[in-house]
Amino acid sequence: MFNFASKTTVVFGPDTVQGLGKEAASLGAAKVLLVTDKGIVQAGLLEKVRQPLAEAGITVAVFDEVQPNPTTLTVSEGAQAARDHQADLIVGLGGGSSMDAAKAIAIMSVNEGPLEDYCEVFDAWPNPPPPVICLPTTAGTGAEVSLAAMINLTGQNVKRALFGASIQPAVAIVDPSLTLGLPSRLTALTGIDALSHAVEAYIAKDANPISDALAEKAIELVADNLREAYAHSDNLEARTHMLLASTIAVIACSSAGLGIVHSLAQTLGGYYDVPHGLSIAVCFPIGIGYNVPVALEKCGQVSRMLGTHTNGMSNDAAAHSVVDALRKLTTDLDVQDDLQSLGVREADLPRLAEICMEDGCTPTNPRPIDTTAFEALYRSALRPQE
Numbered sequence: 058m059f060n061f062a063s064k065t066t067v068v069f070g071p072d073t074v075q076g077l078g079k080e081a082a083s084l085g086a087a088k089v090l091l092v093t094d095k096g097i098v099q100a101g102l103l104e105k106v107r108q109p110l111a112e113a114g115i116t117v118a119v120f121d122e123v124q125p126n127p128t129t130l131t132v133s134e135g136a137q138a139a140r141d142h143q144a145d146l147i148v149g150l151g152g153g154s155s156m157d158a159a160k161a162i163a164i165m166s167v168n169e170g171p172l173e174d175y176c177e178v179f180d181a182w183p184n185p186p187p188p189v190i191c192l193p194t195t196a197g198t199g200a201e202v203s204l205a206a207m208i209n210l211t212g213q214n215v216k217r218a219l220f221g222a223s224i225q226p227a228v229a230i231v232d233p234s235l236t237l238g239l240p241s242r243l244t245a246l247t248g249i250d251a252l253s254h255a256v257e258a259y260i261a262k263d264a265n266p267i268s269d270a271l272a273e274k275a276i277e278l279v280a281d282n283l284r285e286a287y288a289h290s291d292n293l294e295a296r297t298h299m300l301l302a303s304t305i306a307v308i309a310c311s312s313a314g315l316g317i318v319h320s321l322a323q324t325l326g327g328y329y330d331v332p333h334g335l336s337i338a339v340c341f342p343i344g345i346g347y348n349v350p351v352a353l354e355k356c357g358q359v360s361r362m363l364g365t366h367t368n369g370m371s372n373d374a375a376a377h378s379v380v381d382a383l384r385k386l387t388t389d390l391d392v393q394d395d396l397q398s399l400g401v402r403e404a405d406l407p408r409l410a411e412i413c414m415e416d417g418c419t420p421t422n423p424r425p426i427d428t429t430a431f432e433a434l435y436r437s438a439l440r441p442q443e
């Protein structure tokens with residue numbers, strides 16, 4: 058038995074941003090807080106979003122202070138901006154950080170908090186937040202359709218999740234033209250994040266036939282398009298397929314859950330302030346390698362979808378080849394980083410392992426794990442020669 062639901066209306070395709078005013082008006086919005094970051098403003102994307110809202114007669118205030126790995130402090134400032142503007146709709150424009158911040162700002166604009174009291178408990182806040190519309194400018198996080206927002210708890214070096222149906226965006230305007238020209242390094246890292254959502258959903262403890270079908274499609278789209286999108290940033294077809302992959306992958310993992318690739322990566326994101334896609338790229342083979350023994354058939358299938366020829370291999374060898382397939386992909390995308398370059402210190406490993414155990418993605422991992430195993434995984438990657 059399983060349940061499957063996805064509440065977000067997805068409006069997909071080039072130039073769909075022009076329909077934002079209509080979508081906002083249909084939600085009854087009159088005053089919008091637009092949550093984004095300064096890079097988006099400098100890239101000229103803000104105007105593409107503000108204009109259709111203005112044409113629909115909607116008053117727009119802009120909060121562009123979002124940083125990578127948004128903090129409780131940033132959310133608190135954004136929530137004040139929402140109250141000052143009396144916003145009845147929050148629009149998130151950008152990568153995962155801006156969209157997650159938009160969701161958290163929606164909560165904190167009508168709830169007193171503190172924010173950490175609302176983490177890791179479904180719809181924990183007493184007052185329903187205003188609706189959220191998201192417009193992704195990267196193809197990776199899928200936050201435009203997810204019911205979670207990852208926030209760094211200021212002063213605690215820990216990243217925690219707010220999640221609930223009330224912050225799942227009412228509408229996602231998924232417009233590939235907003236991702237054209239994304240720098241190649243960001244294309245690579247966000248694309249790897251999209252793949253990680255699909256693969257983790259595919260082998261997750263709560264995977265089901267619908268999430269499996271979505272995950273397989275997303276893996277196929279990434280396998281066929283990420284290298285091209287990385288090499289040619291203006292290839293609209295590759296961009297379109299990557300954005301479709303990232304949205305589909307998160308619809309899959311919103312149902313099936315994620316696993317320890319995200320536990321390992323989010324812990325580094327919170328502790329060392331590492332960008333999410335980068336920590337995922339480094340932790341992806343480590344986490345999947347741990348899970349291979351309990352997902353032989355599916356790991357073999359992922360490896361084949363990523364281009365491995367497994368004819369003549371045993372099931373076991375085919376499954377384990379997924380780790381090399383992932384390493385080859387990151388190498389092709391010129392991602393050379395490792396735990397050392399991310400700043401991970403051996404002395405921190407016991408604390409990192411404890412944080413991993415508390416991560417919201419650990420319970421849905423297909424293979425049981427404990428603090429000792431988490432520490433061993435980090436250690437083996439930190440000192441692969443030993």
Ligand SMILES: [Fe+2]
Pocket residue numbers: 198250253254319333337
């Ligand atoms: Fe992710």
